[in-house]
Amino acid sequence: MNRKGCDIEATGINYTIYTQKPQPPFKIFNKDQQFIELQPHQHQKSFSDPAPDTNPRARRVLRDVSCHAKPWEVLAIVGPSGAGKSSLLEILAGKITPQTSRICVNRKPVDKSRFKKISGYVTQKDTLFPLLTVEETLVFTAKLRLKLPKPELSSRVRSLIQELGLTHVANARVGDDRVRGISGGERRRVSIGVAVVHDPEVVILDEPTSGLDSNSAFQIIDMVKTMAETRGKTVVLSIHQPGFRIIKLFNSILLLANGTVLHQGTVDELNLSLRLIGLEPPLHVNIVEFAIDSIDTIQEQKNQKTSNLEQEPTAPTNRITQGKFTLQQLFQQSKVIDLDHDHDEKQDQDREKQQTQEQDDQERTIQDGFANSRLYETVILTHRFWKNISRTKELFACRTLQMLVSGLILGSIFYNLDMDLMGAEERVGLFAFILTFLLSTTVEALPVFLQEREILMKETSCGSYRVSSYAIANGLVYLPFLLILAVLFATPLYWLVGLNHSFLAFSRFLLLIWLILYTANSVVVCFSALVPNFIIGNSVISGVMGSFFLFSGYFVSEKGLLMNEFSGGGEGRCLEELFGKCLVTGEDLLREQGGYRKEGLFHM
Numbered sequence: 001m002n003r004k005g006c007d008i009e010a011t012g013i014n015y016t017i018y019t020q021k022p023q024p025p026f027k028i029f030n031k032d033q034q035f036i037e038l039q040p041h042q043h044q045k046s047f048s049d050p051a052p053d054t055n056p057r058a059r060r061v062l063r064d065v066s067c068h069a070k071p072w073e074v075l076a077i078v079g080p081s082g083a084g085k086s087s088l089l090e091i092l093a094g095k096i097t098p099q100t101s102r103i104c105v106n107r108k109p110v111d112k113s114r115f116k117k118i119s120g121y122v123t124q125k126d127t128l129f130p131l132l133t134v135e136e137t138l139v140f141t142a143k144l145r146l147k148l149p150k151p152e153l154s155s156r157v158r159s160l161i162q163e164l165g166l167t168h169v170a171n172a173r174v175g176d177d178r179v180r181g182i183s184g185g186e187r188r189r190v191s192i193g194v195a196v197v198h199d200p201e202v203v204i205l206d207e208p209t210s211g212l213d214s215n216s217a218f219q220i221i222d223m224v225k226t227m228a229e230t231r232g233k234t235v236v237l238s239i240h241q242p243g244f245r246i247i248k249l250f251n252s253i254l255l256l257a258n259g260t261v262l263h264q265g266t267v268d269e270l271n272l273s274l275r276l277i278g279l280e281p282p283l284h285v286n287i288v289e290f291a292i293d294s295i296d297t298i299q300e301q302k303n304q305k306t307s308n309l310e311q312e313p314t315a316p317t318n319r320i321t322q323g324k325f326t327l328q329q330l331f332q333q334s335k336v337i338d339l340d341h342d343h344d345e346k347q348d349q350d351r352e353k354q355q356t357q358e359q360d361d362q363e364r365t366i367q368d369g370f371a372n373s374r375l376y377e378t379v380i381l382t383h384r385f386w387k388n389i390s391r392t393k394e395l396f397a398c399r400t401l402q403m404l405v406s407g408l409i410l411g412s413i414f415y416n417l418d419m420d421l422m423g424a425e426e427r428v429g430l431f432a433f434i435l436t437f438l439l440s441t442t443v444e445a446l447p448v449f450l451q452e453r454e455i456l457m458k459e460t461s462c463g464s465y466r467v468s469s470y471a472i473a474n475g476l477v478y479l480p481f482l483l484i485l486a487v488l489f490a491t492p493l494y495w496l497v498g499l500n501h502s503f504l505a506f507s508r509f510l511l512l513i514w515l516i517l518y519t520a521n522s523v524v525v526c527f528s529a530l531v532p533n534f535i536i537g538n539s540v541i542s543g544v545m546g547s548f549f550l551f552s553g554y555f556v557s558e559k560g561l562l563m564n565e566f567s568g569g570g571e572g573r574c575l576e577e578l579f580g581k582c583l584v585t586g587e588d589l590l591r592e593q594g595g596y597r598k599e600g601l602f603h604m
């Protein structure tokens with residue numbers, strides 16, 4: 001087997017976040033605003049930056065962090081809560097941009113988009129479709145990320161399922177907090193499978209064992225270790241309180257506290273470092289846990305040594321010759337030892353060749369961009385949408401019933417109303433009510449989109465498919481369903497009101513209802529999927545659409561009213577009677593209020 005893999009070296013990572021200046025609750029615009037919340041990359045460019053150390057609103061998450069992850073090995077990032085582990089992983093995975101950093105892959109600087117292609121990132125939270133089975137989840141991901149013939153794709157997924165130890169649950173639903181499915185540990189494996197289905201060379205895992213019992217945690221890390229050892233992957237993971245058995249699986253440990261690196265090396269080197277600074281780990285004590293418990297002492301020692309070094313520039317040589325080491329020196333020493341170990345000229349040359357080959361492979365992947373054409377992506381996503389929808393029958397049954405009942409109730413209300421006695425405002429109100437009702441039935445399905453939004457974000461950020469393919473697939477799947485809803489709503493409403501019974505007029509009315517439902521659905525789904533803040537996005541959608549429908553009469557001239565076209569000019573009470581006059585123009589309304597002149601001037 002060819003020795004390939006990614007050697008990752010990150011140096012000088014400094015990451016500071018800036019919290020927002022408290023503002024009066026109703027003050028939206030503030031000229032003096034200096035801080036933008038939690039946008040480090042924007043902060044970098046957009047405004048003057050008081051030094052992070054003196055700025056009371058600056059929080060230094062990572063300070064001059066360096067780390068080195070080798071192929072075929074597992075690097076574990078450990079440290080107390082809030083040490084900066086997740087932030088470091090997100091930076092390595094290209095999810096956030098620090099103020100300064102240099103990340104090299106195989107000794108060459110790499111840009112974010114390239115790195116995303118060759119890496120798989122597993123977040124702390126599982127973002128999976130709960131109603132799909134394990135196999136379906138992996139098949140859809142594989143289809144989206146790989147361009148392989150069907151038999152090859154299936155065999156790849158099958159072997160991945162086997163590798164993940166999920167054969168016994170391959171046909172079980174993934175599930176989540178609400179839907180009963182596979183166990184938490186198995187779900188974590190599926191998440192890992194989704195991240196590695198395209199066979200990335202680097203696998204980054206944020207707390208892969210969180211919430212798992214010690215046995216499941218061990219199985220997960222063991223599986224990841226096997227992946228590294230058999231497939232040459234570079235694995236970087238963060239972990240809380242790893243057990244004895246787990247620690248043995250790590251090739252290297254990076255101890256992080258308060259955003260600074262206190263140690264990187266093997267467990268034995270960590271043990272040695274602790275002893276050298278006078279800490280004696282008791283026998284049979286978990287060394288990593290002991291180190292985390294002794295963080296304050298280690299940090300104190302480190303600070304002391306650093307200040308000593310600053311005062312005596314020649315001290316390092318002296319100390320080393322005297323046999324006393326700082327943690328930093330040990331870290332550097334271990335690097336030297338590593339280099340000595342690896343110093344085999346022939347091996348180096350081979351590696352260089354493989355790196356070039358690898359670089360070419362990566363180039364090809366980047367040039368290809370997405371694995372599939374837009375059309376094929378849309379087909380896959382439509383299929384996936386359809387599977388999900390067909391498994392949420394309850395939601396759709398509820399919406400269907402609701403539309404039918406609402407059509408009947410609204411129809412009866414209109415039937416009993418004497419339209420001639422209604423003023424313009426009541427008509428506007430009624431019309432707005434119908435539209436708002438239609439809109440709200442669409443917004444009802446938002447919890448489903450909320451869940452999907454995270455998956456969409458994750459999948460599009462790693463280049464699985466285009467957002468436009470998602471939008472088109474969503475529309476294709478919902479279109480027939482919304483037609484059913486439109487028929488159920490429009491039929492009783494139309495016939496109960498006793499409108500013009502021409503089929504053409506009814507078809508137009510139906511089309512209008514369908515169009516309203518579809519537009520509302522598409523706008524809500526696409527917008528809520530794309531806005532950075534879900535809650536604000538939805539409030540904006542609801543506000544804008546509600547206001548539009550409510551006040552649409554002000555902006556449409558009577559002649560141009562779409563509803564007039566539905567009247568058909570037949571006998572009986574026509575749609576114009578129902579809707580045409582419900583929608584009033586601004587001119588009508590102002591005339592009713594008194595104070596409007598033909599020239600458009602107001603009489604005050």
Ligand SMILES: Nc1ncnc2c1ncn2[C@@H]1O[C@H](COP(=O)(O)OP(=O)(O)OP(=O)(O)O)[C@@H](O)[C@H]1O
Nearest residue numbers: 017038061079080081082083084085086087088240
């Ligand atoms: N977006 C953010 N907003 C506010 N604080 C943040 C943000 N990102 C990071 N921090 C702060 O930075 C510090 C490091 O966070 P990070 O999540 O990286 O720590 P961690 O070591 O992964 O913690 P844990 O093990 O508890 O998950 C924390 O104190 C956290 O509060």
